[in-house]
Amino acid sequence: MSNETIVNIKKSILHMTHYSKSSHVGTALSIVDILYTLYFKIMNVDPSTPKMQNRDKFILSKGHGSVALYATLAEKGFFNKEILDKYYVDHGILPGHLDMEAAPGIELSTGSLGHGLSVGVGMAIANKVDKNDGKVYVVLGDGECNEGSVWEAVMLAATLKLNNVTAIIDYNKLQGFGRTNEIINQENMAERWKAFGWNVVEVDGHNLQQLEDAFYSENEGPKAIIAHTIKGSGVSFMADRLDWHYRSPNEEQLLAAIKELDGTL
Ligand SMILES: Cc1ncc(C[n+]2csc(CCOP(=O)(O)OP(=O)(O)O)c2C)c(N)n1
Structure with missing residues (x-):
């Protein structure tokens, strides 16, 4: 049986990308189990006080997966679910890539890839200086x-043993345009992060127990969780399919996807 909150988040993602005729549905479905685990099991956040001083902070560095974060924040209660209809439409509120001014709970504007971890490391350093025990997840x-x-x-996070x-x-x-390891090979992803001095845990990124255990595991320095995931996870005709990076579901595909998700409950 699937988790109802996760199914709701996935349904919101499908509705938003359908309604706005926008892309990155596969990107978003890839990380729902990770976001659910963080927001509903791990992170110290309070939707009624989004700027709480000692909160944990989350950065979606792959900002083109914004719909997954919007849907999760709405499900957690950071803002009204009706705002999700204002995604990527004329006179809308929620842009295609993340804007930290757009809605409560978004810690960083992202979309230009490669910057989120640098900012996250900066936040982690600031927390050490301020003796703030909030954690940072990227x-x-x-x-x-x-x-x-x-x-x-x-390299900086490892040097400072953050x-x-x-x-x-x-x-x-x-x-976006092919298999990651054929474009630039990163097959031994875990070994790479280990070699740079990080504590590494490798998990099935759709297994909630493995994810939770990985977040709780001890770490002396910075931790990397290598989450093996499936792009488009949960919708069989989108799973591991490159074309769903840029496509959006039409009416028929939306209904088929929702039916499949409802069937897992
Ligand atoms: C600096 C920068 N270069 C290029 C892009 C264009 N771009 C958008 S998504 C994408 C592919 C991202 O792949 P991955 O990080 O594996 O995310 P996925 O969608 O597969 O989950 C690229 C290259 C970008 N957003 N930013």
């Missing part, structure tokens, strides 16, 4: 890890 795409700037942040930052690599093995 989700990166595997294609995004092609960006050199990611590795500058990785145990208050966790990177989650959404390792779905696809990017």
Whole structure:
């Protein structure tokens, strides 16, 4: 049996991309289990006080997956679900890539890949200086890890032994135009992060127990969770299919996807 909250988040993602005729539905479905685990099991956040001083902070560095974060924040109660209808439409509120001014709970504007971890490491340093015990969580795409700037942040966090930052690599093995490891090979992803001095845990990114255990596991320095995921997870005709990076579901596809998700409850 599926988790109802997760199914609701996935349905919102499908509705938003259908209604706005916008893309990145596969990107978003890839990370729903990770976002659910963070927002509903791990992070210290309070939707009624989004700027709480000692809160944990989440950065979706692969900002083109914005619909997944919008849907999760709405489900958690950061804002009214009706605002989801204002995604990527004329006179809308929620833009295609994340804007930290657009709605409560969005910690960083992202969409230009390769910057989220650097900012997250900066936040983690600031928390150490301020003796603030808030933690920082950053989700990166595997294609995004092609960006050199990611590795500058990785090296700095390891040098400073920042145990208050966790990177989650959404390792779905696809990017916008092909298979990640055929574009720039990162097959031994875990070994790479280990070699740079991070504590690494490798999990099935759709297994809630494995995800939760990984977040709770001990770490002396920065932690990287390599989450093996499936782009388009939960909708059989979208799963592991490159074309759903840019396509949006039409009416028929929307209904078929919702029916499939409802069937898992
Ligand atoms: C700096 C930068 N370069 C290129 C792009 C265009 N772009 C958007 S999505 C994408 C692929 C991202 O792949 P991945 O990080 O694996 O995320 P996925 O959608 O597969 O989950 C690219 C290259 C961008 N947004 N920013």
